[in-house]
Amino acid sequence: MTDDLRIGTLEAVLERLIPDDALGPGARAAGVVDYVVRRYAGVDGSAREQYAIGLAALDAQAADRGAEDFAGAAPELQDELLAAAEAAGLARSDASRGTAFFETVLRHAREGMFGDPVHGGNRGYAGWDLLGYPDARRVWRRDEQAIGAVVVPLTPRGALPPTTAGESSR
Amino acid sequence: MSGEESVDEPVDVLLIGLGACGAVAAHVLTAAGLHVTALEAGPRRDPGQMRSDEIHNDIDGWLSWPKAIDEVPTLRMDECADASPTWWPTLMVNAVGGTAIHYPGASFRLSPWNFRSRSATIQRYGETAIPEDSTLADWPLDYDELEPYYERVEHAIGVSGADELAPFAGRRARGYPMPPLQRSGWNELTDAAARRLGWQPYPTPAALNSREYQDRPACTYCGHCSGNGCYRRAKGSPDVHLIPAAEATGRLRIVTGARATSIEVDPAHSSRISGVRYRHEGRERFAPALVVLLAAFTYENSRLLLLSRSARFPDGIGNHHGQVGAHFVPHVTPSMYGLFPGQRLNLHTGTWAQGTVVDDWNGDNFDHTGLGFLGGGALIAANEVRPIAASGQTPPDVPRWGSSWKAWLAQHAQSVGSAVAQFESLTYDGNRLDLDPVARDASGMPRVRITYRPRENERRGVAFLRTKLETWLRAAGATETWPNEAVHIEGRHVYGGTRMGEDPRDSVLDRFGFAHAAPNLGVLGGSTFVTSGGHNPTLTAQALAWRTADELVRRWSALAIH
Numbered sequence: 001m002t003d004d005l006r007i008g009t010l011e012a013v014l015e016r017l018i019p020d021d022a023l024g025p026g027a028r029a030a031g032v033v034d035y036v037v038r039r040y041a042g043v044d045g046s047a048r049e050q051y052a053i054g055l056a057a058l059d060a061q062a063a064d065r066g067a068e069d070f071a072g073a074a075p076e077l078q079d080e081l082l083a084a085a086e087a088a089g090l091a092r093s094d095a096s097r098g099t100a101f102f103e104t105v106l107r108h109a110r111e112g113m114f115g116d117p118v119h120g121g122n123r124g125y126a127g128w129d130l131l132g133y134p135d136a137r138r139v140w141r142r143d144e145q146a147i148g149a150v151v152v153p154l155t156p157r158g159a160l161p162p163t164t165a166g167e168s169s170r
Numbered sequence: 171m172s173g174e175e176s177v178d179e180p181v182d183v184l185l186i187g188l189g190a191c192g193a194v195a196a197h198v199l200t201a202a203g204l205h206v207t208a209l210e211a212g213p214r215r216d217p218g219q220m221r222s223d224e225i226h227n228d229i230d231g232w233l234s235w236p237k238a239i240d241e242v243p244t245l246r247m248d249e250c251a252d253a254s255p256t257w258w259p260t261l262m263v264n265a266v267g268g269t270a271i272h273y274p275g276a277s278f279r280l281s282p283w284n285f286r287s288r289s290a291t292i293q294r295y296g297e298t299a300i301p302e303d304s305t306l307a308d309w310p311l312d313y314d315e316l317e318p319y320y321e322r323v324e325h326a327i328g329v330s331g332a333d334e335l336a337p338f339a340g341r342r343a344r345g346y347p348m349p350p351l352q353r354s355g356w357n358e359l360t361d362a363a364a365r366r367l368g369w370q371p372y373p374t375p376a377a378l379n380s381r382e383y384q385d386r387p388a389c390t391y392c393g394h395c396s397g398n399g400c401y402r403r404a405k406g407s408p409d410v411h412l413i414p415a416a417e418a419t420g421r422l423r424i425v426t427g428a429r430a431t432s433i434e435v436d437p438a439h440s441s442r443i444s445g446v447r448y449r450h451e452g453r454e455r456f457a458p459a460l461v462v463l464l465a466a467f468t469y470e471n472s473r474l475l476l477l478s479r480s481a482r483f484p485d486g487i488g489n490h491h492g493q494v495g496a497h498f499v500p501h502v503t504p505s506m507y508g509l510f511p512g513q514r515l516n517l518h519t520g521t522w523a524q525g526t527v528v529d530d531w532n533g534d535n536f537d538h539t540g541l542g543f544l545g546g547g548a549l550i551a552a553n554e555v556r557p558i559a560a561s562g563q564t565p566p567d568v569p570r571w572g573s574s575w576k577a578w579l580a581q582h583a584q585s586v587g588s589a590v591a592q593f594e595s596l597t598y599d600g601n602r603l604d605l606d607p608v609a610r611d612a613s614g615m616p617r618v619r620i621t622y623r624p625r626e627n628e629r630r631g632v633a634f635l636r637t638k639l640e641t642w643l644r645a646a647g648a649t650e651t652w653p654n655e656a657v658h659i660e661g662r663h664v665y666g667g668t669r670m671g672e673d674p675r676d677s678v679l680d681r682f683g684f685a686h687a688a689p690n691l692g693v694l695g696g697s698t699f700v701t702s703g704g705h706n707p708t709l710t711a712q713a714l715a716w717r718t719a720d721e722l723v724r725r726w727s728a729l730a731i732h
Contacts, residue, residue, distance in 0.1 A: 016571070016572065017571040017572065018571070018576065019572060019573050019576070021573045021576065023573070023576045023577060023580050024576070079572065082571070086570070086571075094257065095245075095247075095254060095257045096257075098257065106570065106571060109571075110558055110561045110562060111225060111229055111558055113561070114224075114557040114558045114560070114561045115223075115224055115225040115229070115557075115558055116222075116223045116224060116225055116226075118223065119223075119225050127557065127561075128557060130576060130579055130580055130583070131557050131560055131561065131579055131580075131583040131584070132514065132580075132583060132584045133518055133557045133560070133583075133584075136222035136223065136224075136392075136393070136394070137222070137392065138222065138390055138392045138401065139390040139391070139392065140390070140391040140392065140393065140519035140520060142352050142353075142354075144516070144519060145352065145354040145355055145356075145391065145516055145519045145520055145553070146354075146355040146516070147355035147356065147359060147513055147514060147515055147516065148355070148513065148514050149355070149514070149516055150514065
C-alpha cells in the first residue's frame with residue numbers, strides 16, 4: 001500500500017504550496033509532509049485514494065509537458081500545473097468545490113503548517129511564527145487583548161530542530 | 171412489538187435528547203416533582219476533555235463528528251434534483267448537554283417585532299410586500315408572553331450582558347445577572363466605529379461568566395470556545411449546570427447511547443402517545459411514558475415524527491396536513507473581511523461571544539420602502555480566529571499559496587478583522603425537510619433531506635447587509651474589504667419543521683409547543699420557531715422550552731391519564 005503513495009510528488013506539491021524561503025521553513029522542514037502523509041495520504045490516511053489519483057494526474061501532466069514527473073519539473077511548470085488544478089477546483093459548484101483535489105491538499109497543508117505542533121506539523125512553530133500567533137494558552141488578559149499588544153510566546157522558539165521530515169515519511 | 175423487545179418502567183415524562191432545550195425541561199419538571207427519563211444518543215462529556223487544539227476541535231470535530239457521520243442531512247437546492255451530503259456547516263453534538271456544549275454562548279432575545287412580523291409588515295408596507303410564495307406568519311405568542319421565561323433562562327444559565335445599552339430590545343423586568351464580558355481591543359474599535367456612523371452598538375450577551383457565577387468560575391478568554399466545550403465550566407452549557415441540578419433532585423434518569431427510533435401511539439387512545447422505541451447497547455427497547463417531549467436538533471425533530479408511522483398517523487405523527495418538515499429555514503449569514511494594515515488586532519484571543527453587536531439593520535428597525543426585502547439581521551464583530559482559519563483569510567487578489575501568500579500572511583495575518591450578519595430569511599412553500607428516499611444513516615434509518623433555495627428576498631437582503639458590514643469595517647479603519655464567499659448559509663441556525671400555530675392546517679404544534687394531533691407530545695427547539703429572527707437562536711429556544719415545561723406542569727392532571 002505504501003507504494004501507492006507518490007511521496008516524491010507529494011513533497012514537491014507541498015513544498016510549492018509552502019516553499020522554504022526568506023520568511024521561514026517550507027512544508028518539508030515544518031513537518032507538513034509528515035502531517036499530511038500520516039493523517040491523509042499515507043497507508044492509514046483518510047484520503048489516500050484521492051491523493052493516489054490526484055498525484056498520479058500531476059505526474060502525468062508534468063510528463064506531458066516533457067518533465068520526467070512532477071517532482072522533476074521546473075518550479076515554474078510545477079506552479080503552472082498547480083494553478084490549473086486550483087482553477088479546476090474553483091470552477092466547481094459550491095457543493096463540490098471543497099472536495100476538489102487541490103482544495104483538499106491546500107486545506108491539509110494549512111492544517112499541517114498552522115495547527116498545534118502536537119500533531120506533528122508546525123515544527124518549531126514555523127507556522128505560528130509566520131502568522132505572529134504566539135501559542136495556545138488558557139488565559140488572555142484584557143491588556144493582551146488590546147490592539148497592538150505583543151506577548152512573548154510561552155513556548156521556547158529558536159533554531160528549528162534537525163528535520164527528518166522527508167526520511168521518516170518514506 | 172418483537173418478542174425480544176425489553177420494556178422499561180413507565181415514567182412521567184420521557185425526553186428525547188438532552189441538549190440546550192431538553193436540559194431546561196428536565197430542570198423545570200424535576201423541580202416540580204415529576205420523574206423524567208432522558209434518552210440521549212450521545213455519551214457524557216467532561217470539562218477535563220476540552221483542549222486548546224484547533225485540529226482536534228475544528229478539523230477533527232471530535233465533539234460533532236460522531237453525530238455527523240450518523241445523521242448529517244442531505245441537501246438539494248432545487249426541488250427536482252437529487253440530494254447530496256450537506257456542504258453547509260451542520261455541526262451538531264450528540265452528548266449529555268448536546269450542541270450547547272460547543273456553542274460560544276451568544277444569548278440574544280428576539281425583539282417584539284419578530285413575533286408579529288407578518289402583521290406588522292402588512293400594516294407598514296402592505297400585503298404586497300410579502301413574497302407570494304412565502305409562508306411568513308405571526309407567532310402564536312408575543313414577546314411579553316415569553317419575557318418571563320427569557321429572564322428565568324438568563325438567570326439559570328448565567329448570561330453576561332448590558333441590557334441598558336441594547337436598543338430596539340423589548341421590555342425586560344430584570345437586567346442580566348452579570349455585566350458584559352471583558353471588552354477586547356477589536357470590540358472597542360468596532361464599537362467606536364459604529365457610534366461614529368450613528369449606529370447603536372452593544373456587547374454580545376453571552377452565556378459565559380464575566381465573573382464567578384453561582385459555583386462556576388469566570389471565563390479566561392482562551393480562544394477555543396466555539397467548537398469546543400469549556401475547560402473550566404465558565405460557559406453556561408447544560409452539562410455543567412442545568413443537568414447536574416436536575417440529577418440532584420433524584421428524579422432525572424439519563425440513558426446515554428440511546429437512539430430513539432419511533433414515537434408510539436397508544437392503540438386504545440388514538441390521539442395519545444404511549445412512549446418511545448429506542449436502541450440501546452444493541453437491543454430494541456420501549457420506554458412507556460405519560461408525556462413525551464421531543465427535544466432533538468431541528469433536523470432530527472422532523473425526522474423522528476416522520477419516521478413514527480402508524481395506522482392513525484400513516485405519514486408520521488402530526489403530519490395529516492403535510493406540515494411536518496414544512497416552513498424550514500436556515501439563517502443566511504453574509505460576512506465581510508477588512509484589512510487594517512499595520513494593526514495587530516489579536517483576534518486569536520477571546521471568544522466569539524465577545525462581540526460588538528449592531529441592531530440598527532435588524533428586523534424593521536429601518537425603513538424598508540423600496541428595498542425589496544423584509545427584515546434584516548444583527549451585525550456582529552467578534553473575536554476568536556484560530557491560526558489555521560486565519561491562514562485562509564486572504565483577499566481574492568492575493569494568491570492562496572506559495573511565497574507571495576507567505577509574504578502576505580507575514581505582513582497582514584494579524585490585521586484581518588471580520589463582521590457577520592444573521593440575516594432573517596423567510597420561509598417559503600417548497601423549502602422543507604423530509605425523509606431522503608435513498609440515503610440512510612449507519613443504523614439504516616433514512617436521513618433527513620433538506621430542500622432549500624434562497625430567493626430574491628434573501629439575495630437582496632444579503633447584498634444590503636454586505637454593504638452595511640463593509641461600511642462598518644471601513645469606519646473602523648479597514649483600507650480594503652472583501653466578502654467571505656465560501657459559505658453563507660448557516661446550517662447550525664435552522665428553524666421550522668414543527669411550527670407552532672393556532673391552526674392544525676398550517677402548523678404542527680399549539681401555542682405552547684404541544685402537538686395538535688397528540689396533546690401528550692411536546693416538541694422543543696428551533697424546529698418550533700415560526701420565523702428565524704435576526705439573532706442567534708439558543709436563548710429563545712430555551713425560553714420556549716421553559717414555557718412548554720411550565721405549561722406541562724400546569725396541565726399535568728389533565729394530560730397524565732393514568
